[in-house]
Amino acid sequence: MAQRTEDSEPLRGDDTVATRRWEVGSAIVTSVVEHQFDRIPPEFFFPDATTEAVGRHRWLVPDYADATGAISLRVQAFVIEVPGLAAVVDPCVGNGKVRALPFWHDQNWPFLERLASAGFSPDEIDLVIHTHLHADHVGWDTRRDGDAWVPTFGRARHLYTAADLEFARTSGMEGEDVFGDSIAPIIEAGLADVVAPDADLGHGLVLEPSPGHTPGHVSLWVESDGARALITGDFLHHPVQFAEPDWAEIADADVGLARETRHRMMARAAETKALVLGTHFACRPAGRVVADGDRWRFEPV
Numbered sequence: 001m002a003q004r005t006e007d008s009e010p011l012r013g014d015d016t017v018a019t020r021r022w023e024v025g026s027a028i029v030t031s032v033v034e035h036q037f038d039r040i041p042p043e044f045f046f047p048d049a050t051t052e053a054v055g056r057h058r059w060l061v062p063d064y065a066d067a068t069g070a071i072s073l074r075v076q077a078f079v080i081e082v083p084g085l086a087a088v089v090d091p092c093v094g095n096g097k098v099r100a101l102p103f104w105h106d107q108n109w110p111f112l113e114r115l116a117s118a119g120f121s122p123d124e125i126d127l128v129i130h131t132h133l134h135a136d137h138v139g140w141d142t143r144r145d146g147d148a149w150v151p152t153f154g155r156a157r158h159l160y161t162a163a164d165l166e167f168a169r170t171s172g173m174e175g176e177d178v179f180g181d182s183i184a185p186i187i188e189a190g191l192a193d194v195v196a197p198d199a200d201l202g203h204g205l206v207l208e209p210s211p212g213h214t215p216g217h218v219s220l221w222v223e224s225d226g227a228r229a230l231i232t233g234d235f236l237h238h239p240v241q242f243a244e245p246d247w248a249e250i251a252d253a254d255v256g257l258a259r260e261t262r263h264r265m266m267a268r269a270a271e272t273k274a275l276v277l278g279t280h281f282a283c284r285p286a287g288r289v290v291a292d293g294d295r296w297r298f299e300p301v
């Protein structure tokens with residue numbers, strides 16, 4: 001079972017606070033962490049994995065796995081600042097939500113406080129980008145106000161792909177209503193835009209379809225002054241998948257397509273030498289992908 005990191009600040013492997021920044025040309029990307037779980041049995045998320053198999057990839061220790069082969073996973077949002085625009089990507093689980101998974105249910109994380117200490121007020125956010133609409137990627141889009149769920153980023157456009165809106169409407173875990181509490185209030189407030197999965201958002205932000213985990217899943221390229229970064233979303237969940245790209249994650253909707261997407265996106269990331277920002281990567285979520293035989297390895301920066 002996943003176990004919550006006892007003391008969330010400072011987080012393990014991060015000797016400052018729960019935010020970190022990287023420059024991509026003249027763009028700045030900041031990670032704002034909601035939570036991180038350590039010492040997770042890998043088969044909890046990856047049915048094909050074992051601690052022995054994880055343990056063979058020594059480069060995962062200590063940031064992404066411990067010496068026994070147990071893994072760490074983090075839930076974090078990335079904030080992108082480019083001249084004239086601030087965007088949030090995948091705003092985590094949120095507080096006070098009714099969720100089927102006990103470790104996400106009715107939580108009280110200091111995410112908005114961390115966002116503020118990173119220098120952002122929710123009202124300054126122009127754009128909320130979703131790689132997909134699972135519960136851990138849309139949570140902070142709304143916050144509780146009395147009996148209602150209201151938009152957190154009150155003047156931001158919130159972007160969705162049509163395929164994932166449909167998927168979110170028609171799927172989901174029993175005992176929770178992610179669409180009702182975190183997506184419908186955004187649509188009702190007139191803050192939702194449906195975009196193509198390969199949309200050029202301007203300001204050097206470009207979506208690329210990376211389907212399989214969900215039908216309308218996208219990843220985000222950030223391009224500025226010749227530099228490039230890639231925000232993965234959930235086409236992979238953990239750096240071990242660079243070495244084991246065929247390992248499916250428990251929530252992959254189309255396992256075969258997700259596998260194909262991982263191979264394609266990992267090859268692209270290695271070839272472009274992009275700064276890869278792993279949405280669920282623990283401790284040091286940014287790095288480069290390097291070829292390792294017919295597989296890959298992740299070198300954190």
Ligand SMILES: [Zn+2]
Nearest residue numbers: 134213234251
């Ligand atoms: Zn997901």
Ligand SMILES: [Zn+2]
Nearest residue numbers: 134136137234
């Ligand atoms: Zn996720």
